[in-house]
Amino acid sequence: MDMKCENVERILLSREDLDRITKNLGEQITKDYQGKKLLMVGILKGCFMFMADLMRYVELPCQMDFMICSSYGAGTESSGQIKIVKDLSVPIQDCHVLIVEDIIDSGNTLCYVKNLLKERGCKSIKLCTLFDKPSRREAPVYADYIGYEVANEFIVGYGLDFNERYRNLPYVGVLKPEAYQL
Numbered sequence: 001m002d003m004k005c006e007n008v009e010r011i012l013l014s015r016e017d018l019d020r021i022t023k024n025l026g027e028q029i030t031k032d033y034q035g036k037k038l039l040m041v042g043i044l045k046g047c048f049m050f051m052a053d054l055m056r057y058v059e060l061p062c063q064m065d066f067m068i069c070s071s072y073g074a075g076t077e078s079s080g081q082i083k084i085v086k087d088l089s090v091p092i093q094d095c096h097v098l099i100v101e102d103i104i105d106s107g108n109t110l111c112y113v114k115n116l117l118k119e120r121g122c123k124s125i126k127l128c129t130l131f132d133k134p135s136r137r138e139a140p141v142y143a144d145y146i147g148y149e150v151a152n153e154f155i156v157g158y159g160l161d162f163n164e165r166y167r168n169l170p171y172v173g174v175l176k177p178e179a180y181q182l
Contacts (some may be wrong), residue, residue, distance in 0.1 A: 004030055005157075005166065005169055005173065006177035007166075007175055007176050008156070008157070008166075008169070008173035008174065008175060008176065009173065009176045010173060010174050011172070011173045012150070012155060012171075012172045012173055012174055013154075013158075013171060013172045015171055016053050016169050017051075018053075018130075018158055018171070018172065019053070021052050021147040021148060022050065022053045022057060022129070022130075022147070023057050024055020024056060024147075025057070025086060025128060025145050025147055026054050026055075026056070026058045026059075027057060028145060029054075029057075029058050029145065030057070030058050030059045030060055033058075033060060033062070033096060034059065036096045036123075037063075037094055037095050037096060037123075038058075038060065038061075038062040038063070038095070038096050038098060038157045039062065039063045039064070039065065039090065039092055039095035039096070039097050039098070040054075040055065040058070040063070040064045040065075040098050040100055040140070041064055041065055041066065041067060041088065041098065041099050041100065041117070041121075042062070042064065042065075042066045042067070042100045042101075042110055043066075043068075043069055043079065043099065043100065043101045043102075043109070043110075043113065044066050044067065044068045044086070044158075045068070045159070045167070046101070046102030046103065046159045046160050046161065046167075047100050047101055047102045047130075047159060048159050049069070049083065049158050049167075050100065050102055050130045050147075050158065051064070051100045051161035056099060058085070063090060063095070065088045065089055065090050066067055066086065066088075067084065067086060067087060067088060067109055067113065068084070068085035068086035069082055069083065069084055069109050069112070069113060070082075070083045070085050070087065071083070071108060071109050081176050082108060082109055082112040082113075084116075085100065090120040092120050092121070093120070093121045093122065094123065095122050095123060096123050096124045096125075096126075096182065097122040097123075097124065097125045097126070098115055098120065098125075098127075098128055098145075099113060099114065099117070099125065099126070099127050099128065099131045100128050101127065101128070101130070101143075102129070102130050102131065102158075102159050102160050103129060103130065103131040103133060103150070103155070103160060104127070104129045104131070104132050104133065104137075104141060104143055105133045105136050105137075106136055106137065106138040106139060106149045107137045107138055107139035107140070107141035108138055108139045110127060110139070110141045111139035111140065111141045114127070114141065124143070126144040127141070127142070127143040127144055127145070128143060128144065128145035129143045129145070129146055129147065130147040130148065130158075130166070131147060131148055131149075131150045131155065131172075132146045132147075132148070132149050132150065133149075133150050133151075133152065133162075134149065135151065135152045136152060153174045153175075154174065154175045154177075155172050155173065155174055155175065156169060156172070156173060156175045157169030157170070157171050157172045157173050158170065158171065158172050160172065162175055162179065162180050163180075
């Protein structure tokens with residue numbers, strides 16, 4: 001059952017749509033990482049729902065860890081200044097790293113994280129995102145696994161938020177502009 005939210009203009013993807021997309025991504029990742037030591041690195045907070053569901057569809061042994069990176073604060077625009085709030089707690093030298101993100105927007109955070117993890121000596125590094133918003137890209141970052149390409153709209157739900165709200169929506173919806181514009 002989808003709960004209603006008065007600040008959501010329209011539902012972009014239902015829970016069933018999200019499950020289908022996640023299952024397809026998990027099956028492809030399983031195929032591509034057969035025989036490899038996979039470390040899935042989630043970028044919190046937004047990825048937590050997607051990554052939990054994605055891992056259920058990755059049918060091979062893998063590790064997981066999380067990073068918290070900040071560049072937004074309470075706004076809708078990235079500040080461009082990336083801050084690592086929580087770093088990895090496992091070594092990555094012998095791993096094939098798959099960064100899992102909820103959405104690639106400007107790409108600045110993922111560009112920073114990808115370069116940082118490359119410097120640490122992982123065997124390979126790829127990106128998996130539930131949503132890709134290429135119209136807002138500032139940094140040269142491209143995902144290897146993309147769930148859904150989204151237009152330049154502010155979306156919330158299924159882990160994505162505005163000012164720490166709406167993460168618990170079981171679907172992804174387009175937030176009404178009056179909900180985030182001053």
